[in-house]
Amino acid sequence: MLRTTLRNLAANKLRLLTTGLAVLIGVAFMSGTMILSATMAETMDDMFASAYEGTDALVRSSSVIETPEGTEIRPRIDEAVVDQLAAVDGVAVAQADVWGVAQVIGRDGDPVGQPEMGPPTVGASWPVDELNTWTLEEGRAPAAADEVVIDRKTAEDGGYAAGDRAQVLVNGAPIDVTVSGVVTFAGADSPGGASFSLFTVEAAQQHFGEVGKVDSVSLAAEEGVSQEELVERIAAIVPGGLETITGDEFIQENQDAMAEATAFFDQFMMVFAVVALLVGGFTIFNTFFITVAQRTKQHALMRAIGASRRQVLVSILLEAVVIGIIASAIGLGAGVVIAAGLKAMLTAFGVALPAGGMVFGLGTAVVAFSAGLIVTVVSAVSPARKAGKVPPIAAMRDIEVSSSGYGSKERIMVGVAVLALGAAGLLYGLFGSPSNGLAIVGGSAIVVFFGVSVLGRTVSLPMSRVIGWPxxxxxxxxxxxxxxxxxxxxxxxxxxxAALMIGVGLVSFITIFASSTKASFNDVIDRAFTGDVVITSPQQFGGSGGMSPELTERVAALPEVETAAGVRGGVVEVDGSVEFLLAADEATFDVFDVEPVAGSPDDLDATSIAVFEDVAQDRGLSVGDTVDAAFVATGPQELTVALIYGENQPAGDWLLGKAAYEANYVDQLDAQIFIKGADGVAQEDVLAAVEAEAAAFPGAKVLDQNEYKAEQLAFVDQMLGLVYAMLALAIIIALLGIGNTxxxxxxxxxxxxxxxxxxxxxxxxxxxTIRWESVIIAVQGAILGLAIGIFFGWALVAALAEEGLTVFAIPVATLVWVVVLAALAGVAAAILPARRAAxxxxxRAVVSE
Amino acid sequence: MTITDRSTSDRGVAEVPLAASTVHASKVYGKDATEVRALDDVTVGFETGRFTAIMGPSGSGKSTLLHCIAGLDTLTSGSAYIGETDLSTLDDNHLTVLRRDQVGFVFQAFNLVPTLTADENVTLPLALAGRKGDRDWIDEVVRTVGLEDRLDHRPSELSGGQQQRVAVARALASKPRIIFADEPTGNLDSRSGSDVLQFLRAAVDDFGQTIVMVTHDPVASSYADRIVFLGDGKVVDEMVQPTAERVLDRMKQFGD
Incomplete structure (x- = not known):
């Protein structure tokens, strides 16, 4: 049986190739994704391991607030503890660590790095020799307050060498410095693509830390003292409010945090790999389905000369196994190329990834290979069963190969049931807020696709009729x-x-989701943008960084400007839950119309807070009540509700006055500055005047309403571009399928x-003729996909209404383009078959045997 | 070279102009040891308005001859003409257009396009040319072959005989210069077969159509005005006004 199978395959190399290609691409994508994430994980793990190589213990504050994104924020500790720790028996060296935000300004005047999207721009203290893992390539360590050492990547991007004068953005304003040295890290230009500005401890405290305080103390043990022993000895003397962990624990903590931060990315890529394989499955099913029909005579003959039903079935499955093995094996190899391609693509989309070799693990090989094999074989089961059912007598009959049939009543009922189940699951996953919502939604989406493909043959005939009519x-x-x-x-x-349906379904779903997001946020931004001009600053991923309040003051002093409201942000724990809050000078509240409902902005002092109406209602708060708040820097505080307001754009749910923010936060930086022009001054004059002031603050961007909107929504397009690129793969596989059919x-x-x-x-x-047939098939898939995509889009948008997705927008023009592109893709898919036919x-065709 | 030159010099007599002809036509398959000479220096003409049958045992080259004159296959050497057009001078596109506009076909089986109705099959060559055709003529043809009430049916809903009648109607619909029929009754029972042959005969008698038919059936060939006998790729004999008996006798001689 195996020999017959192999002969069959060898005789149909082209079919083998096209069938295998669908699996191959899916497997390649899956292994590529896994290789890339393994590579990234290992690079990051290595990075942290070598960065804290000599650190045996770390002392830091034990009070911590974890932001909703998973970042831990701790208050700084008194620097006096450094000397105390250095005196402990067994401690070889105690090092003060100061961390903060700093961004080198390149020679061209623009800040180096894109902290909004990629790795952070970090300000840190220069380590002591014993714990220093940097390698000085040029120059020397920083020795004075205006000396900085930068990593080689930043030096190259900024155009600096050791000895150059440069500017660094700290606390939202540029300072003049000398680049005293350039460093590399463990052979790389920069650790993980991040940008580092390294100052002396004193300078770091002064520029981006707090004078007299440090973020943590790193300790190296003396020879013969283990990490655990060291921790024990220190624990005895550290003051309350501090905690001590071993160096190994600290490394592990960093690695875990990074793994968590990149987990989303891994899942994101895996979704596309699964989609690619699913589409590949359809193609395989179809190819086997057709070739089995074409080989009816051959199977009948085998049956007639004594092959059992089972043997015929097994021969087809064996064929699938062979195709699955070959294609998956090649796919694994191609995965390395895909991983490199993905890396390049992500870099092109602005996500910087560290350089380095690829990690090809056994797990990757096993998972991707079995996925490919299983998809192939499972897809071939139904056609194989059909082959097994061929009666021996079929060998003697002349069989019309084409099989019509719109699907039996049972089939329609099953299809409708499957579709309903999928839709119900989807809606439950979205609206029922179960704990594993994402998995339910994903699974249900697949079920919906299946339901539609079960019903496919029933709707296909009328659809072909209508699409083909013109x-x-x-x-x-x-x-x-x-x-x-x-x-x-x-x-x-x-x-x-159906294969094309999946790709188009996801494309239109994402497109609708994106346009709804944009439309919803357009509305929000319109509400949020209440002044005439806004200045934005480069925000780090966690929300740190901003502009010096000096800029706000200077802008406010302009004759063209009536009010300039600097808005600051931060995290706070309110009654146990971590919330974001904003703060601004209460005198400027009118710029962003908070619409007071009760109380007055004037009552906002150092111990009071303002709450958005809806939140106040939920929590049963009214003016005069107190809330238990906890801040990173100042710990638990009791605040009085002084104002309840009716508009949460841009004010957010919680709002502080200037005094309360200054009392409870260390950094006093404005994230955005909303500006209202003076009466009678033209918008462009306001803009010009503000721009002139902002020029002294690199990174500060002066925007009018439309520019602001575009900037706020840029991330949507960026995501969209990435998703489209991924889904293009699923569509290419579907096109291969059309060509194959x-x-x-x-x-x-x-x-x-x-x-x-x-x-x-x-x-x-x-x-x-063949081209138009292909177009009809492609358009049919596109329309079905569109219908599903619109449903998915609607469901998700409706489910996220509470999160601010209030507008359901169908981008008609874009979706029409999707169908037109599908039609063009159909033309492309038909090129080779049409040439063969011609x-x-x-x-040979007309002569009868 | 003109038709007159060719017909006078090669056949000696020029009673009627030729609708199709070959001059020193040879067709060789394979090379050297495996070489097969399917046509060996065949010079033959088919007069306009007449029904000619090509007969011969299997492997005599009769189908090859038909395919080469009809522009479905190419000669190894020599020339084939439809009217005055030398087929070897035409590329695939021109050859296709010539088949579409000047030639009609009736094959032994698989004549029709399964997705088209009988009517659409009949008008297929016209549709391919982007023409409506002469509807009165088409109606008359359809009536003649007795398909008026079958026009909306698909081939799968028609009997074998009906399918061949559709094929005959298609061949006639575009008023081609010449119709080639390749064993048109080969797959039919005798009743349906004689129907089809009668229609072909009527097309010649009533409409002045030119028909060339390949057959190995003496009865079928008796409907023709003239029979050309082929053997081993050569023209071996001719017969004018044949009857089934005479053909059978002649065939027996081949057996000797």
């Missing part, structure tokens, strides 16, 4: 024949279209094509 009317006999051909086997047309159909229709050619169909007419030997 072709038949306008394209003469070629269009007419194309339409008839698409209609002749609804089962096949439907299965072919057409090629197999043409093989079946050899005679008929011969007749057409004999009675006068030109090659060009024949090609166009080259058919007319005579």
């Amino acid at each position: 072709l038949a009317k306008s394209r003469g006999i070629a269009g007419h024949l194309a339409r008839q051909n698409a209609m002749r086997s609804p089962k096949r047309t439907a299965a072919t279209a 057409l090629a197999l159909s043409i093989f079946e229709r050899t005679r008929e094509l011969g007749v057409l050619r004999a009675v006068g169909m030109t090659r060009r007419q024949l090609r166009s 080259r058919l030997d007319v005579l």
